[in-house]
Amino acid sequence: MDIAEVAKASGLPASTLRFYEGKGLIESTGRKGLRRIFSASVLDRLALISLGRSAGFSLDEISEMFTPQGPEINRALLSSKADELDKKIKELTYIRDGLRHAAACKSPSHFECPKFLQLMRIAGKNRFRQPNKLQSNTLRQEIEKNITRSKNSSE
Amino acid sequence: MDIAEVAKASGLPASTLRFYEGKGLIESTGRKGLRRIFSASVLDRLALISLGRSAGFSLDEISEMFTPQGPEINRALLSSKADELDKKIKELTYIRDGLRHAAACKSPSHFECPKFLQLMRIAGKNRFRQPNKLQSNTLRQEIEKNITRSKNSSE
DNA sequence: ATAAGACTTCAAGTCGGCTTGAAGTCAAGG
């Protein structure tokens, strides 16, 4: 497929596809003259990237998930990401309930509604000043530590 | 409280507080010389802003939730936001399950695992090329339409 | 053979959400 076909099939502009290729997120299988040729499997990959983005992962994080440096790190990383998502889901659930309640509540100001405040407090637990980008360094380091540990213990 | 106290109590840097004030997200109750004075209630507000941010809302969206132009729009907006969150939560749940499965799955490549692909397909339903910022224009317009409609019908 | 038009590269621009820096003001303690 050429880039226009991929663009159409994926819904992403060609500029984004080039950008992603530059970042190493996708690969073209070759060139015909200057023009990139993609295999259809790039569509799965793009779907996954899109999904990852919408789950709040950065492009760099997504490419980490894709490019396993060993067979294990990928799984560990994946499941750490799943845990992250799990926390996020719980948080969002509280916030959603808070919003729903606020929308229905008769209190003149939401700050005067104890139920709302409580939901917000639960939602805000152990999260204040969370960074813009998830600090995957820490995450990464943890995983690497684990792997090192398990390598060591198996030697 | 002066800005340093608010900063300490909220965990946000003073620069962010000034920035938020500039955006109209928070207000200082006065000045002492040049220095801003805040009332303690700004902390609730900041907690809410933080929460909203972590729910993925932009500062502009958050300020819309705060500044009701009528008594009704706020509730309608809030509950639209809750619906948005609900969709997001469902999506994230599928993605999380997908990641968990991928982490546990024996297939050499995730693309070869039918279960994973299926989860990803469900997660990806009706979402491809979702914008960076939620297009709250549309949302807003819808709400305004509703309000206009209900005003008209009640007149 | 040539012209249109789809592709290419690379640099620069955009947007949101802040942060940083320079230059100035002011309150409080010694």
Added chain:
DNA sequence: CCTTGACTTCAAGCCGACTTGAAGTCTTAT
């Protein structure tokens, strides 16, 4: 009183994720 250091303003800078524009190359249809 005067220094110090926490505050102030305003402009510019930064990061991620793209988009846009200019200038060039190729394919293809006539």
